[in-house]
Amino acid sequence: MFFKIVALSIADEAANLFGKLSEPAQKTIVATMRLMLPVTEAAQLTPSIEIVESQRPIMNWPGVQFDHIPAANRAMVGSSTESDNPIHLISLSSFDMMNTPLTNQQWSEMIKAINSLISLPKNPSTEYSNIFQTNNHPVVGVKWNDIQKLLAGLLLLDNSLSDHHNKFYRTNSGLLLTPSQIALKLHEIGLNNIVLRLPTESEWEFAARGKANGSTENYPWGNTINDVDSYAQTSKNSELSGTQPVGLRKPNGFGLKDMIGNVWEWTASGYKSDSFQADEHYDHPTGIEDGNSRVLRGGSWYDYGGSYLSSAYRLSHFPGGRNSGVGLRLVRTTP
Numbered sequence: 163m164f165f166k167i168v169a170l171s172i173a174d175e176a177a178n179l180f181g182k183l184s185e186p187a188q189k190t191i192v193a194t195m196r197l198m199l200p201v202t203e204a205a206q207l208t209p210s211i212e213i214v215e216s217q218r219p220i221m222n223w224p225g226v227q228f229d230h231i232p233a234a235n236r237a238m239v240g241s242s243t244e245s246d247n248p249i250h251l252i253s254l255s256s257f258d259m260m261n262t263p264l265t266n267q268q269w270s271e272m273i274k275a276i277n278s279l280i281s282l283p284k285n286p287s288t289e290y291s292n293i294f295q296t297n298n299h300p301v302v303g304v305k306w307n308d309i310q311k312l313l314a315g316l317l318l319l320d321n322s323l324s325d326h327h328n329k330f331y332r333t334n335s336g337l338l339l340t341p342s343q344i345a346l347k348l349h350e351i352g353l354n355n356i357v358l359r360l361p362t363e364s365e366w367e368f369a370a371r372g373k374a375n376g377s378t379e380n381y382p383w384g385n386t387i388n389d390v391d392s393y394a395q396t397s398k399n400s401e402l403s404g405t406q407p408v409g410l411r412k413p414n415g416f417g418l419k420d421m422i423g424n425v426w427e428w429t430a431s432g433y434k435s436d437s438f439q440a441d442e443h444y445d446h447p448t449g450i451e452d453g454n455s456r457v458l459r460g461g462s463w464y465d466y467g468g469s470y471l472s473s474a475y476r477l478s479h480f481p482g483g484r485n486s487g488v489g490l491r492l493v494r495t496t497p
Contacts, residue, residue: 226268228258228494229417231369236443237376239367241474248440249378252364252447259361259369260491262408262419263427267297269304276315280337282308290486293404300405300425300489306456306481309360309428309490310341313348316358326351341481345430345450352495361493362448363431363457363476370422370460370473372415380472382414382421390471394423398466404486405463422471425489426458426479433457433478455480462487 234254240247266287273284286303287294294302314330314337317323329347331337339347348359361369371377383389391399393414395406409419431437431449433456438444449457455478461471464487469475479488 225265227261229261230496231257231259231365231416231493232374234368234374234376237368237374238378239364239371239376239474240438240440241378241380241469241472243469244472244474244476246435247438247474247476250438250441251443252368252376253443253445254365254368255446256496257361257365258494258496259365259416259418260493261413261417263300263425263489263491265298265408266295266301269301272312272316275319276312279318279331280311280315282311282315286484289484291404294486296407298407298409300408300420302405302425302486302489303484304428304488304490305484306428306479307341310344310348311337313359313492314339314344317348317351323351323355323357342450349430349448349450352497354497355495356497357495358492359495360428360430360490362450363429363437363459364444364447364449365493366427366429366459367473369416369418370414372418372421377473380469380474382473383412387467387471390423390466394461394471395420395463396423396461396466396471397464403463405489421460422473423461423465424463425460426462426477426485426487427460428488428490429457429459431457433476453478458488 233256234252236251236253238249239252240249242249266285269286270284273282276282285295287299287301289303293299318327318331326347330339330344337344345360348357349362351357352359368376370382371379372382379385381387381390381393383393390396392412394411405424408424411419411423413419414421432452432454434449434452437447437449437452458477458479459475461475465471479485
């Protein structure tokens with residue numbers, strides 16, 4: 163199932179052939195694609211209206227709960243079985259993370275809030291089966307590039323960050339930065355301000371493990387997959403029917419729900435096979451500038467078995483790609 167996300171991005175005929183190949187053959191194809199396919203940044207938009215000065219930052223959306231994630235001090239993460247994520251140490255500042263993945267309703271409300279500035283798909287999940295379309299299901303089919311534009315738009319609504327507005331947007335030009343540049347700038351501004359952004363993959367993994375000192379256990383609940391039904395929506399309990407409404411499974415040690423299963427979650431980090439080395443200590447790693455693809459974490463409703471649901475498992479996807487098993491959750495920096 164590691165390669166299903168890639169296969170679903172190809173024409174149906176090619177996807178069928180891809181699925182019949184051996185895993186080594188699939189790995190070879192994906193590695194070649196990563197080397198050959200450039201990242202195509204979406205076209206710049208040119209909204210024609212001024213930013214309304216009366217608009218205020220909307221940091222707490224209806225139904226959105228943020229849980230506080232403590233700072234990590236040389237916390238142990240990674241896995242002895244994942245070659246691209248061996249056991250290593252990380253140090254991170256504290257941050258707040260959404261308790262569940264972003265829902266269809268929450269995505270739609272955020273898009274409405276910025277639609278005078280930036281035009282983005284209001285209901286991306288509607289291109290898939292009706293199973294994904296209720297308000298409380300996680301939004302799916304969202305591009306990493308579009309998430310960055312959404313986050314830029316939300317920053318533009320925050321008058322407390324007005325000194326940074328002209329770095330992102332001008333009335334006659336629209337957005338001034340590419341999605342990758344937006345991700346870098348949001349992280350930079352978030353060092354000293356409250357900013358909504360995607361988590362880095364190290365932040366995501368530390369939060370998913372749910373332990374202040376980190377962990378190298380396979381899953382947030384332990385080393386065996388036996389308790390998966392209590393914590394995750396997977397192909398084992400969904401019968402491949404799709405996502406389920408968020409928040410129905412048990413929380414991890416930090417109170418977060420659906421960190422495993424339901425939807426893969428975009429992170430801000432780029433993918434490199436050698437991002438982490440065994441036993442090394444990484445001080446506030448971001449990986450935002452790494453690679454032409456972006457890291458997904460957590461597994462989804464169509465995954466089960468193997469290591470796909472492991473807290474340490476890294477999947478990559480092109481930032482302009484969409485999939486019925488890919489969503490997101492946001493973090494709020496707490497400088």
